[in-house]
Amino acid sequence: MPDWVCLCVIILLLLSLLTIAGFIVYSGLLSEINIQTGSPPIKNVTFAYKLKEEPYRNCGQLFKECRSVGPKLSCIGVFYDDPKKVLGQRCRCAVGSILGEGESKPSEELLKRYEKSGFNVFSFPEVTHVVTASFPHRTLLSILLGVRRVYPRLNHYIKERRLCAHPFLEIYRGGQIHYMAPLARQGDFYVPEVRQVERRLPAGEESHSDTELSGSTDSNSEYSSGSGILLSDSRETSRAPSSVHSVLSPDEGGGDYGERSSTASASKQLDWELNGGQQGTGEEQNHGASDQKSLDTASQEWGVAVGGEE
Template identity: 70%
Template sequence: MPDWLSLCVLFSLLSLLTVAGLLLYSGLLCDITVQTGCPPIKKITFAYKFKEGPYKDCGQLFKESHCIGPGLPHIGVFYDDPRKVPGALCRSAVGSILSEGENKANEELLKRYETSGFNVFSFPEVTHVVTTSFPHRTFLSVLLGILRVYPRLNHYIKERRLCAHPFLEIYREGQIQFMAPLARQGDFYVPEVRPVERRLSEQDESHSDTDISGADSNSEYSSGSGVLLSDSRETSLAASSVHSVPIRDKGNRNYRGRSSGGSSFKELDWEQTGGRQDERDEQLHGDSNQKSLEAPTQEWWGVVGGEE
């Protein structure tokens, strides 16, 4: 065998081993446990920009937010199920967590975000959420986390007939923390969602109502958005009888998940990965110092799907 051919074979083997090692380190085979329990975050105040469009395009907002506050945890809130809502209408809020719990936001950072066009809002601490986490080690961790975590969340929520929304992703301390509140969901909807919800509701009034099994008794189904609309901001805790019942990652290699997401704020090139992913979910929140905005509730049978 010629020397050059031997070198090519050796180089190919080394490349394959390197890629395999990177995937394993990024979380390809890590265990995923989904459970109902306490949230990974307390009450937070965060700076965000609202976006209506495909989730895969959210990467630029993560990058912009990171440039302003590189040391801050970053957050994405996803309001729509892209399997039911066209990509152009999918809503999200992306930004940085300025403070948590009783801590106060840094005034200088707050002004920098506001100067750059970010809005500021607060989410409350709730007692019950559906949650899990995934290692955030490389830029591939974001893609792997989205592809592997959301099918498990989808299965967990559907199997237990829970009403959990919207979906949050928090990036901090080497972890991607996924959560969906099981109560006070309306408090997790930024004000920009309200006009869109009203428009969807008005459009749906011309259609006959559809009963959805497992939904709240006062809910109406919005066939255009895949959203369950209700006058109640609180959602009954169907999860209360479930407690923390973990499920283990079984693989599910054939799942068609979102294309990319979150951000590896130390290593991820957003432009390289295409930024955010093509799936996630929907609703509305109120600030701690102002009256909470009323928002419709939605029953999530899993947030991920193929966004065309």
């Protein structure tokens, strides 16, 4: 082979490698990731969705279906289970399109179009505080890079501050992937099919996921932190923080969001101080039950307040 041919081949290989490297960087490989607690990237929204129970890597087909029905609408995905704790085929996600936000209401024609395609319609409230981050959405590779780079940092942020943040939402709009997990009213972010499954669980039985995903319980979320069972049928109730987490990265951390023992220890320490360092006997113990309820609430609120100082 002539030398000039070998040289051309080498140049082409180098150009190909540079093109691939540039594509990966453009997709977000080196993009800065800022995790914070603050206002959500969306207001109260009405969205059309389909719920699937399958490995999260298969959710791409649902996003394609949403775009085929409403190509100009923002897509949204809600992920209820931690794939590190739940079998892939039992991971639940609701994927759909945002039909209306804030004061903007979806038209009847738009609702009928999605309902005809087999979508359900649900609404999420606007909350004041969420854990949030964003990542550029420039190519299909951006989605994978976001999974690999953003979720481990979200997980570390939540665990470090002992927050109760679930489920995880991804909003695709304006060339960005917005990630968020509400810190209050979490039950309102569980679509009806998921809540119905939780209600059917017998008392004392845990759901698919591990219930020890957060070290502190949000004072505004109304769920039983131990059982994983909904307390009532109202929309304000929420399941245990057992089903959080979208597709976590296997290489930068994951797993539990904290240890419940830390909250329990804080509660016991406060109890000891309130009783003057004594265990309490007789009439003091009779008042212990009512004091303990207030104490538990205080310790729970303290856990969320720590994250709010960020």
